[in-house]
Amino acid sequence: MKHSTESVKAKIKGMNLVDTLFIGKEIKALPSILTPKEEIIAVTKGFYKNGVGLLCATTKRILFINKGLIKLNVEEFPLKYVSSISTESGLMMTKVRIFASGNNAQIERAQKDDARRFVEATSRLIEERDEYKKSDTEEMNNNEGIDVYEQIEKLAALKDKGIITNEEFNAKKTKLLGL
Incomplete structure (x- = not known):
């Protein structure tokens, strides 16, 4: 399925994000970044590498997208390399930590509820992947x-x-x- 700006906006709207201020350009850029077979699982807004952007979990990867005035910056964390994801909550905002082989990231200033839902959804994907690998190994053994x-x-x-x-x-x- 090819993604459109309208379908991406509708999917994100259905996630009931608390904070979507200043991520409109990133949401508009998302359809051109996603592959046809990718599905958006969760999103949140955050601050990473000196820029505000969209943190997006799909069925294949985690993306941090920052659309500046001139350049589109996309950092990708393929799910197959993500070992864990966690949050650290402050008084008002939360940090999302992504642990991947060869690349760890800390996304700051994420809204608490949005970040919690993002981490829960992404953790489920990682658990399902790990369960699949575990069942594959167990089946080969027995x-x-x-x-x-x-x-x-x-x-x-x-x-x-x-x-x-x-x-x-x-x-x-x-x-x-x-x-």
């Missing part, structure tokens, strides 16, 4: 007693959420069915 059709249904759900690719789904399904 293939007895597994309900194959239940496993395929779980894999289909992960594919529908964009956590695994269609190719990964088909390879796993073929392996489970013994074809």
Whole structure:
């Protein structure tokens, strides 16, 4: 699905952000940054590397987008490399910390409720990814007693959420069915 500015705005509006001031340019730039198979999971506003911008979690990655007067800056954290995400709350604002192999980031001045929802949604994606990896490893170690059709249904759900690719789904399904 190709993303449009209207569909992105509608998705973000449905997330009921408390603070959207000064991130309109970033929201307008988002459709050109997203791939057709990516789905927006959560967003919040924050301050990173001397600029206010949009922190966006998708089914594939976490993005920090800052649209200056001349240049569009996008920092990307692929979910497959993100080990954890956390918040540190102050009196009024929150810091969002992203821990990824080779690149850690701290997004500051995020609104508390928006940041909390962002971290909760992103943490669920990371947990689902880790559970998929764990189940894959366990299955290779012990293939007895597994309900194959239940496993395929779980894999289909992960594919529908964009956590695994269609190719990964088909390879796993073929392996489970013994074809």
